[in-house]
Amino acid sequence: MGVAYSPPDKVIHADLDASSSHCLRQGLHIAVQKAGWVIDREITNGFVYILISPQDASLQCKVQIQDTGRQIFPFFSPILDVMFMDIEEVNKSPLYALHHTSPSYGAPTRRMRAHITPCQIFTYVPGVTHNANSVMGGIPFIDPNALDSTIDLCADEVNDLKTARAWWSCSDLSTADYDWGVPSFRTSWHAGCSATLHNNTFVIEPRAFPDDSARLRIPVMQRPQHFLESYGNVNSDYPVILRWTGTDQPLCFDPFVAWSDTHPVKIRGQLWDAIYRTQYVSWESPLTFDYLLWFSYSTGERQYNGGAPHLYSTGDIFTLYLRDPGLTHFECDAPEPEPPTESNYAY
Amino acid sequence: MPTESFSLAVASPSYTGTIVNERTTPERGGSTLGAWRDAMHAGGWTDYDDVYASITVRLDVAQLPVMTVPPLDDKLDGTVICTLRAAIIITATGFFEPFQIWGYDPGAYTPPPCDAFSYGLTQQDTADTFKVKLADVLSMIIVDTKIDGTVETLTYQSVAPGPGPNGTGVAGWVNGTIWYGGYNLRSETYRGNFLDVTGLEGPGSLGKNHHAWEFLAKVHRGGAPAGGAEQRFDLWLDPAQSSQLVWRIVVCPYQFAIWMDGQADDTATGTPYPRAAFISMPWVPDDFRGHIVFAFVATSILGVFRNTLKWNGYTWFDGGPWSTSESSGVIVPALRTRTTVQTPGTPDRLTTTQGMLITDNAWITAARDPASVFVIDHRLAGKLWNCCTVNDNYPSSTTFGTMMDTPWVHVSSESYYPNYAAPGVPFLDGMQKASVWWRVESGDIPLPE
Numbered sequence: 001m002g003v004a005y006s007p008p009d010k011v012i013h014a015d016l017d018a019s020s021s022h023c024l025r026q027g028l029h030i031a032v033q034k035a036g037w038v039i040d041r042e043i044t045n046g047f048v049y050i051l052i053s054p055q056d057a058s059l060q061c062k063v064q065i066q067d068t069g070r071q072i073f074p075f076f077s078p079i080l081d082v083m084f085m086d087i088e089e090v091n092k093s094p095l096y097a098l099h100h101t102s103p104s105y106g107a108p109t110r111r112m113r114a115h116i117t118p119c120q121i122f123t124y125v126p127g128v129t130h131n132a133n134s135v136m137g138g139i140p141f142i143d144p145n146a147l148d149s150t151i152d153l154c155a156d157e158v159n160d161l162k163t164a165r166a167w168w169s170c171s172d173l174s175t176a177d178y179d180w181g182v183p184s185f186r187t188s189w190h191a192g193c194s195a196t197l198h199n200n201t202f203v204i205e206p207r208a209f210p211d212d213s214a215r216l217r218i219p220v221m222q223r224p225q226h227f228l229e230s231y232g233n234v235n236s237d238y239p240v241i242l243r244w245t246g247t248d249q250p251l252c253f254d255p256f257v258a259w260s261d262t263h264p265v266k267i268r269g270q271l272w273d274a275i276y277r278t279q280y281v282s283w284e285s286p287l288t289f290d291y292l293l294w295f296s297y298s299t300g301e302r303q304y305n306g307g308a309p310h311l312y313s314t315g316d317i318f319t320l321y322l323r324d325p326g327l328t329h330f331e332c333d334a335p336e337p338e339p340p341t342e343s344n345y346a347y
Numbered sequence: 348m349p350t351e352s353f354s355l356a357v358a359s360p361s362y363t364g365t366i367v368n369e370r371t372t373p374e375r376g377g378s379t380l381g382a383w384r385d386a387m388h389a390g391g392w393t394d395y396d397d398v399y400a401s402i403t404v405r406l407d408v409a410q411l412p413v414m415t416v417p418p419l420d421d422k423l424d425g426t427v428i429c430t431l432r433a434a435i436i437i438t439a440t441g442f443f444e445p446f447q448i449w450g451y452d453p454g455a456y457t458p459p460p461c462d463a464f465s466y467g468l469t470q471q472d473t474a475d476t477f478k479v480k481l482a483d484v485l486s487m488i489i490v491d492t493k494i495d496g497t498v499e500t501l502t503y504q505s506v507a508p509g510p511g512p513n514g515t516g517v518a519g520w521v522n523g524t525i526w527y528g529g530y531n532l533r534s535e536t537y538r539g540n541f542l543d544v545t546g547l548e549g550p551g552s553l554g555k556n557h558h559a560w561e562f563l564a565k566v567h568r569g570g571a572p573a574g575g576a577e578q579r580f581d582l583w584l585d586p587a588q589s590s591q592l593v594w595r596i597v598v599c600p601y602q603f604a605i606w607m608d609g610q611a612d613d614t615a616t617g618t619p620y621p622r623a624a625f626i627s628m629p630w631v632p633d634d635f636r637g638h639i640v641f642a643f644v645a646t647s648i649l650g651v652f653r654n655t656l657k658w659n660g661y662t663w664f665d666g667g668p669w670s671t672s673e674s675s676g677v678i679v680p681a682l683r684t685r686t687t688v689q690t691p692g693t694p695d696r697l698t699t700t701q702g703m704l705i706t707d708n709a710w711i712t713a714a715r716d717p718a719s720v721f722v723i724d725h726r727l728a729g730k731l732w733n734c735c736t737v738n739d740n741y742p743s744s745t746t747f748g749t750m751m752d753t754p755w756v757h758v759s760s761e762s763y764y765p766n767y768a769a770p771g772v773p774f775l776d777g778m779q780k781a782s783v784w785w786r787v788e789s790g791d792i793p794l795p796e
Contacts, residue, residue: 219682241712241725246637264695
């Protein structure tokens with residue numbers, strides 16, 4: 001379909017002061033509003049926001065960001081709770097954890113980043129995976145032919161399967177025990193702990209040890225199964241084959257998101273302002289693509305030469321890139337920051 | 348599209364049709380090669396060079412008239428068989444081993460268990476009358492004569508290019524026919540390069556007593572034949588599975604494919620015979636500099652070609668030799684969603700929530716190193732013209748489909764493990780269903796409703 005671009009002024013790459021609950025919540029509060037999130041209501045030590053898809057205003061969901069005083073292992077470190085839910089607040093994700101303050105995670109100078117668009121968020125700490133740093137989710141871009149609001153229905157389509165609402169979410173920490181790190185789009189092409197909604201079908205997956213029944217994933221390119229049968233794991237780092245002969249340049253693909261409660265998963269939509277490339281790069285590597293700047297969000301093990309290939313690694317399979325408008329620095333109790341002076345938008 | 352969203356590499360015209368080998372008549376060579384040429388023309392290929400049917404006749408005048416007693420086999424005592432002591436030896440050379448037959452007197456003896464021919468020659472014939480009679484029965488002319496003592500070596504050639512005349516005149520009771528004439532077709536030029544493919548009919552790589560289409564593919568780099576750029580391959584017309592062999596051919600200006608229509612394998616015969624081929628000089632981006640020209644000839648039994656997205660065959664990059672390494676064939680990647688397979692059931696059919704299938708580019712990978720045997724050495728080499736992958740698989744009997752309001756031909760499907768409940772390696776690595784389709788514009792195609 002091509003990249004699903006949000007309005008340029010609504011793409012925020014936030015550099016947040018995460019040295020305390022107050023500072024992280026304050027920074028996120030300002031940043032998400034700059035991206036177009038709407039305040040639904042204020043709650044104790046937090047807010048509930050409404051996310052509205054730029055594609056169709058009828059596509060909405062809510063995100064709650066709150067400090068309930070909860071602490072998690074290890075070190076009984078304090079966290080913020082992030083929860084995705086539908087607009088009626090009936091179907092709710094687990095409480096995804098975001099660390100702040102803990103000396104073990106960089107306090108008192110701890111900082112966190114968030115890539116925020118009108119209906120999507122990815123948080124991370126540069127150079128770090130797992131341990132309650134990465135929470136992500138949102139409303140995907142929907143194939144226009146599948147939108148419930150589409151009035152020009154095709155006669156041969158199954159129109160009762162049109163999409164009226166959809167959102168996805170996942171994090172890097174198991175919400176079953178808040179102990180084990182799990183794959184997320186920060187580290188892999190599938191999520192180990194997720195919650196998703198499509199129309200009235202809600203699927204929640206709090207697993208600590210994901211396997212093939214993990215629900216949420218990004219379909220990626222691979223060779224036919226026949227090859228693994230022929231050559232086994234010796235050549236299990238097969239994604240290198242998806243780079244061009246001679247130039248070694250990778251391909252760039254649309255990151256579809258797919259999930260179901262059972263296999264086969266269904267493609268529900270596409271991530272906003274994102275691409276994936278068939279080449280491993282390290283964390284937060286810059287890229288110029290389609291006349292815009294991007295940064296690598298996912299990372300993982302470079303190769304995996306044994307067992308079930310790439311079960312826990314992203315690496316050579318793909319790197320997920322997010323469009324980078326330049327960092328906006330949100331300092332605690334400081335005046336509202338100005339956007340980056342040098343915009344990379346090509347519009 | 349900035350990302351690699353589905354974008355068909357279009358090469359027009361794109362034609363499909365069928366070619367029928369009638370197995371009840373020996374005159375099959377000319378008609379099927381002609382049908383092949385017609386199909387290639389319909390797909391944008393043009394006649395490139397003349398190919399005349401030609402045979403060499405070695406005539407030992409001192410032994411004429413033809414042998415009155417079949418010679419004894421030197422190696423098998425008491426066994427009657429032909430040897431090179433025969434008075435007449437006809438040699439036909441195609442793209443594989445030369446094919447020889449020996450003369451005998453059909454009026455006096457039961458045919459020996461060897462290759463021989465009957466051409467109406469009698470013991471009253473002299474060398475001179477034989478030469479004329481042979482030319483008449485073959486509708487050929489003598490274009491070259493060499494004399495060495497009592498041995499004359501004559502080259503007979505058809506009077507017109509194309510498949511040779513009815514070969515039954517020299518076929519005798521043996522299965523072999525010796526037309527060895529055919530057509531030489533040229534692709535359109537792509538990035539300054541083109542393919543030429545010659546099709547003949549003869550015994551093929553298995554040799555005498557067999558019947559095959561013999562092909563020779565050449566890559567012309569910058570307009571001139573490139574060194575080491577020739578690759579021969581064949582398709583088998585025997586043993587007969589039925590009185591007719593029906594071939595599906597799909598052609599566009601830079602590639603063509605041919606296979607047994609509607610069939611997946613040759614299990615009925617118990618022996619694998621190559622009955623599918625895919626020849627292509629694939630699409631690459633305009634500014635691509637990773638290679639100058641890449642071409643491949645995928646040819647193998649249908650069980651491989653039609654049932655997987657990994658095709659055995661030969662690949663060729665720039666000035667290098669053709670790779671014949673089995674693992675240096677061609678891979679067509681496809682989308683996946685499984686991590687492991689722990690859920691018994693049927694393989695995945697990747698769709699949207701509406702059940703709409705995912706159409707993707709038919710990327711292909713190949714190993715540039717001809718000696719490579721590792722998949723890890725594969726890299727992207729291009730994209731098949733007019734082709735896409737679809738994340739579902741289909742039986743080989745599925746020939747046509749309609750997608751995006753246009754007709755497509757089903758090329759192959761990944762169905763190596765059609766059921767994930769089956770034990771084995773699929774446990775390690777999940778695979779979606781996937782298939783390759785070729786969009787066609789003309790031919791015997793059903794129009795979309």
